[in-house]
Amino acid sequence: MESIKIVYTSFIKFAIAIAVSQGETLAEAKNRIRKEFENHPNKKQLNEIIKKTTLGKENLTILSQNCITICEDFGPDRDYITLILLLENIYKKEVVEKIEKDTIANIIQKFRKEIERINAKIPPPPLYNVLLESRSLVEWTTMIGLYHLIPRYKSAHEKPVLLMPPYLGNDYSTTFVRKYLKSAGFKTYKWDLGINMINSKSLPKLIEKLDEIYEKHQEKVSLVGWSGGGIFAKIIANRHPEKVAQLITIGSPVWGIKHMQTPVIRSLEFLRGRKLRERNEKLIKELEQIPKIPITCIYTKTDGLVPWKHCLEAETFRDDIKNIEVFGSHSGMGANATVLLTVAKTLHENIENSHQKGIISKAEKLFYPHFWKQKGISKFTNLFFS
Structure with missing residues (x-):
């Protein structure tokens, strides 16, 4: 403050x-x-x-x-x-x-x-963060055992949720998130477009899928996008707010990508076959706009691929915009217990329109960096005895 x-x-x-x-x-x-x-x-x-x-x-x-x-x-x-x-x-x-x-x-x-x-002066992730991305292998393998220990907040309404995978990922990348949301009472949908190359040609197909889900349920659809998938999710939310209930991004660069610096820029340019500066200007402009729906951006300050400041939306713009920090790597966010918990709780609270003191209940605060940033032993006494 x-x-x-x-x-x-x-x-x-x-x-x-x-x-x-x-x-x-x-x-x-x-x-x-x-x-x-x-x-x-x-x-x-x-x-x-x-x-x-x-x-x-x-x-x-x-x-x-x-x-x-x-x-x-x-x-x-x-x-x-x-x-x-x-x-x-x-x-x-x-x-x-x-x-x-x-x-x-x-x-x-x-x-x-x-x-x-x-x-435009946000620096790329430091080399230390880049090296830490190797822990994503541990995050994905340990999730098999941790998955059943994550608390679940059951939704009785089976609300529709469309999930979009990260750049170079596909529907397998969102397996844990979809499985967890399904067990929490949501109706989940894959994006069904193969590998995400962040190509603007995918947008018409995604909008068509949104229309199908909207017509099927006769209600707004929640969008969840991880990394590059969050770029698509935000653009769709800007174009069709009347069909989108809320937007949740996971480690997604939701603004400023025109000047974004990433340590893997050469690899990305090789795979795309052109310079990253040669982007679709129309999409870049759309990405800068803030959708008129509830927004939650999940990010990690130890992200080794995307500068974490690009993954935050303007919380001061509206009171229904939240940025939530988690521990973990960028590549492991699809198998991060805290990410799964945050996505499910955010979906549930926005749908139920429940106004709790915070998005995170008492014991669960232990899993978030915000809790550990507090000084002194009083953070524990305040947590359990206040």
Whole structure:
């Protein structure tokens, strides 16, 4: 929260100044910004910042640059997209004089370009993470024994779930996930398109499959995509939100792939027969959009193939967007007990519309990095005796 507080203290002053420059009073501007943060997960803290904000003699260009500098100091972050979208929302083109409108528009456009520049600097996974990918062999072999020990949260509704495999994977890659979800009461569907080469030609067939499942069940379908499969899942969710109940991605680069750096880039280019920079621009643009449905992104900071920051969606954009960190390798996420548990619980809670304190129950928190990041022995006493 500390980094969020520093970034938003600067940004809120900038946003309020834009609203004031369009003819609003300071009080009106504060109310406008407060409404924009209505679905922000930190809205209580942000409302306090808004309340204390005052305007000095700084012009919009200076305020913009101050915020950009702070963002650059903290480094790339998908949540910066929330700042850009909020600025575009409060910019009322129809009430501003032409010369002033152009000035504000240019400032906002420059702000967007600077944020995009900052977010293009995500480094590739370190060599240590790449070497750790070898543990995926252990993860896949031990899952045979661990599978029956994973807790199950039974769903009584047999809701439809379409699963999409990773790049160079096929339906065998999602065997454990599908088997586990089926045992938890869901109706699972394979993607049935052979090896996933992340080819745009697969999209029409996937959309046709979505239509078939939707017609069969007469209800929305949940999409689960691992790695490259999550790319397809997100694009489909953006195109057809009326047929998608929720989106769950597992180690998937869901934004910024135009500048994504991966240690296996040469291998991927060899298999594709062309440079990764020569991608489908339309799909890249679609992938940057945020679907208007509940989203959960599962990621691991020890991912050796995909930079983990590319696997997070903007949690600050809406309160139905969650990023959940797990332990494990990228290649082993299809046989990761915590991943299976998280997928099933997320599907269940979003479908049942249950609002628990957290997505993870008490004992299960022990399996997640977030628990171990807490300092001191109190994390155990708070867990079991609070």
